[in-house]
Amino acid sequence: MPPFRPVLTALAASLLLASQPGHAADxxxxxxxxxxxxTSLGVLYLPVTWADSFHSASGNDDHARLNVEAMAWRQLWFSDICGTLCTPQFIIPAAHIKTTLPGSQTSQQDSGIGDPQVGGTLFFINQPDQREYSGLLTLITLPVGSYDAQHPDVSAGANRWGATFLYNYTRGLGKNWVLEASLEAQLYGNNDNYLGSSLKQQPLYRLQAFASYDFTPATYGALRLYHSRGGAWRLNGQEVPDTRQNSTQLGVELGHWLDKQDQLLLMLARNVHTTNSFDSSQAMLRLVHVF
Known part of the structure; x- marks a missing residue:
């Protein structure tokens, strides 16, 4: 076993938790x-993630397991306080995490409140009649969630500051189609108490793309593509091998407006290519209420 392999296995669940569907940058x-x-929106996310193998550059572990049952509440407001349209917001997550890490024969689990996020989207283009939008979403992660330094892989919090920047462009095509793409960068501060050591993660970059179609005025379906790269780790200043992620996820979504104030969305997704992370599947139910 490589000398840094125990660190990699302990990081595995933490890496995946940072990109749960309930996470606002997803x-x-x-x-x-x-x-x-x-207008004010309240959004409830109920995501579940599961995996029965871990893929790394040095080999696969078919005995590794992961199950994350999470929820997140997101509250946002559409405002003109920025001089243009913007959406101040906050997100409060929680999760129950159970995992058998690569190379381990025993499972561990924990529950708690995750690290909250605050921020908002600043719109550069806002043309509802043409269904054309563009904006920059900025979120700051506050390190106040539940965290156990001896069991960080099942902690809901990460014990570090974070910043997410996501630029989106959305455009309607014809009467029913909508295409959109987002470029995202996730930046991380230091975790100064990771198993008694100092841990630093390099930025993680992602592409998120969607093609959606209106089946009826109230119902639409969407195809989704996520591609992630980066996120390598350093422990006490030394690079940890096999921690740079490279993954591609495909999924589908179905959204339906129950009435003028309430929307229900179902999402199913699967990693079709994964390096240095769990080979995961995801499902999510999302409820939106317009105040």
Missing amino acids: TNARDFFSAPVG
Whole structure:
């Protein structure tokens, strides 16, 4: 076993938790559609992630397991306080995590409140009649969630500051189609108490893309593509081998407006290529209420 392999196995669940569907930077189709100033949205995310193998550059472990049952509440407001349309918001997550790490024969689990996020989207283009939008989502992660330095792989919090920047462009095509793409960078501060050591993660970069179609005025379906690269780790200043992620995820979404105030969305996704992470599948139920 390589000398840094125990560190990699302990990091595995933490890496995956940072990109759960309930995580605000994991967008869904049509997330950048705007609403009139004064509108407020409450969003409840109920994601589940599971995996029965771990893929790394040095080999696969078919005995590794991961199950994450999470939820997150997101509250946002459409406002003109920025001089243009913007959406101040906050997100409060929680999770129950159970895992058998690569190379281990025993499982461990924990539950708790995750690290909250605050921020918002600043719109550069807002043309609802043409279904054309563009904006920059900025989120700051606050290191106040539940964290156990001796069991960081099942902790809901990460004990570090973070910043996410995501630029989106959305455009309607014809009467029913909408295409959109987002470029994202996730930046991380130091975790100064990771198993008694100092841990630093390099930026993680992602592409998120959607093609959605209106089946009826109230119902749409979407195809989604996520591609991630980066996120290598350093422990006490030394590079940890086999921690740079490279993954591709494909998925589908179905959204339906129950009435003028309530929307229900179902998402299913699967990693089709994974390096240095769990080979995971995801499902999510999302509820939106317009105030």
